[in-house]
Amino acid sequence: MNDLPNWLGDLPTWITTAAIGIAALQYRSERRRRSAEEDRESKAQASRLCAWVAHDKTSEGGYGKRGIVIANTSGSTFHDVTIEAQIHKNKPVSVLNLVMLPPGHYYAEHQGDVAAYQWAFPDPIEPSGSQLRPYMKSSDYLVKRIDFRDALGQQWRTDERFVLSSP
Structure with a gap:
């Protein structure tokens, strides 16, 4: 039970790490989507x-x-x-x-x-x-x-x- 206060102290660190990981995945996904959209637009003109x-x-x-x-x-x-x-x-x-x-x-x-x-x-x-x-x-x-x-x-x-x- 002594480890509970230490673990609770690390909880914000774990939440922040998870949020950064999710943000990085969303960023990569958005870059892929934007790149595919740009390719589609340039091909549409051609x-x-x-x-x-x-x-x-x-x-x-x-x-x-x-x-x-x-x-x-x-x-x-x-x-x-x-x-x-x-x-x-x-x-x-x-x-x-x-x-x-x-x-x-x-x-x-x-x-x-x-x-x-x-x-x-x-x-x-x-x-x-x-x-x-x-x-x-x-x-x-x-x-x-x-x-x-x-x-x-x-x-x-x-x-x-x-x-x-x-x-």
């Missing part, structure tokens, strides 16, 4: 960039020129955008490089392999403008890969199935 191959039906001859529709619906700019597109299975992959891509929808016409520049400058797509039809039933015309940096400088890559990754 997932708002996509591109697909289309042809312009308003061109002469019905099927007209082929090109890439680029959609940035993030509300922020993307930088150092490189789009690799297969315009036809019998042609090599064509690469479109953009220093900066503002928000919006754009159409970059493929000018062919013999032109000085394979791609025309991307033009904004007007709602009542050209009639662009995406290639949806053929794997001969598709975007193979997109590499880009988001507004925060993080590097991203999508493959032909638009699976987003951070290389």
